[in-house]
C-alpha cells in the first residue's frame with residue numbers, strides 16, 4: 001500500500017531534520033503526515049492527532065485555510081517571483097513590510113523597517129551581519145560580541161546555532177564561532193528553583209552585566225534573546241527580567257534584539273512577545289507565525305536609528321534569492337488579515353490563554369508534575385521524580401519528556417518532549433474543548449508513563 005511504499009522511500013532517500021537515523025530505521029520510517037484541518041493532523045495510516053505544537057510552533061491560524069492557498073495561487077499567476085537585488089521589489093513585499101511596521105511601532109515607534117528572508121535561521125544570520133556592520137559603520141568596529149543565553153535557540157545555520165546556546169548543537173560542527181558569549185537563562189524551575197522570582201531575575205541580569213564587564217563594555221554589540229525561550233523548554237522569565245535587561249543594554253549602549261520567531265504573531269497574546277514585557281528592542285527577528293507556516297518567510301525588524309547608520313555605508317551586501325518572495329509575502333499578508341479579522345490575539349490574551357493556564361492547574365496534583373506553566377498559548381509541564389522538588393528521574397534524566405511525548409502521540413496528542421519537559425504550542429484557533437482534550441490526554445499519558453519512568 002501507499003504507506004509501506006512511502007515509508008520505504010523515506011528510509012532509502014529522505015533525511016529528516018533532527019532525527020536519529022538508526023532509530024528511524026528501527027521504527028520503519030517516519031510518520032508521514034498527509035493532511036490536516038483546524039487543529040488536527042492526520043497521517044498516512046489514517047491516525048489523527050490533535051496538534052498541540054501547531055506544526056513546529058508556527059501554524060497559528062490552523063490548517064485548511066483556503067484563503068491562504070488562494071493568496072499564493074493568485075500571486076503565483078500574477079508574478080511568481082522577482083528579486084530584491086536590482087533595486088527592485090514586489091507589491092506584496094512592500095505591503096507586508098508596511099503591515100509588519102504597523103504592528104512593530106505599537107511598542108517602539110522607531111522600529112519600522114523590514115528585511116525579508118525565508119527562515120528564522122536566516123533572519124538571525126541577517127541580524128548577525130547587520131549588527132556587526134552597523135557598529136563598524138558607526139565607528140566602533142570593536143563592538144562585535146553578541147551575548148546570548150544558555151539553551152537559547154536561534155536557528156540551525158552556523159550563525160544561528162552559534163548564537164543559540166545549545167551545547168549539544170555546538171558539539172556538532174565545531175561551534176560556536178568566536179565572538180558569542182552565553183549567559184544564564186532565566187529558568188525559574190531550573191537554576192532558580194525555590195528562589196524569589198525578582199531576586200532570581202536580578203541574579204540573571206547580574207550575570208549579563210558581569211559578562212559585559214569581563215568582555216569589555218566597548219566590545220559588546222548586542223544582547224539577543226527570545227522573550228520566552230521556546231525550544232529551550234518554554235522558559236517563562238520572571239516579569240521583571242526583560243525591563244532589567246533592557247536597562248542594562250541602555251546603560252552600556254548595547255543593542256537589544258528579541259528573537260520573536262516563536263513569540264511573535266499572537267503566541268503570547270500580543271503581536272510580539274516583547275510587548276508583553278513592555279520593552280523596546282532595537283531589532284526583532286520573526287518567522288513561523290508570520291505566514292503560519294503556509295509558505296516559508298521570515299523578517300528582521302530594524303529601527304530607524306540603525307537604518308540611518310546603514311545608509312552611510314553604501315551597499316549592504318546581504319540578501320537571499322528568496323528575500324521578499326512575492327507568493328510568501330502574499331500569504332503572510334492574508335495570514336495577518338485572518339489574525340486581525342478573527343481577533344486571534346485578543347482571544348489568546350483574554351480567552352484561550354487564561355483557559356489553558358486554568359486547565360493546566362488540573363495537573364498540579366499529579367505525582368509526576370513539578371510545575372505546569374503557560375503564557376498565552378505556550379505551555380510546559382515539568383516532569384519530576386519526587387513531588388515538590390525539581391529532581392528528575394535518574395534512569396531517564398534528560399529523557400522523561402520524550403518518554404511522555406511518545407505516550408501522548410499514541411493517545412492522539414502531538415506535543416514535544418524537551419529533556420524532562422513537555423511543551424505545547426497549539427494553533428491560536430484552538431477551542432476550549434480542545435484545550436480540555438490536550439490536558440486530559442496529558443494527564444492520562446502521565447499516568448501511563450509513571451510506572452515506565454520509575455522502572456528505568
Ligand code: PMP
Pocket residue numbers: 057118119120121122124153154155156226230231259260261262287288
Ligand atoms: N529562533 C527561534 C526562537 C526558533 O524557535 C527557531 C525555530 N524553531 C528559529 C529561530 C529558527 O527558525 P527556522 O527553523 O525557520 O530557521
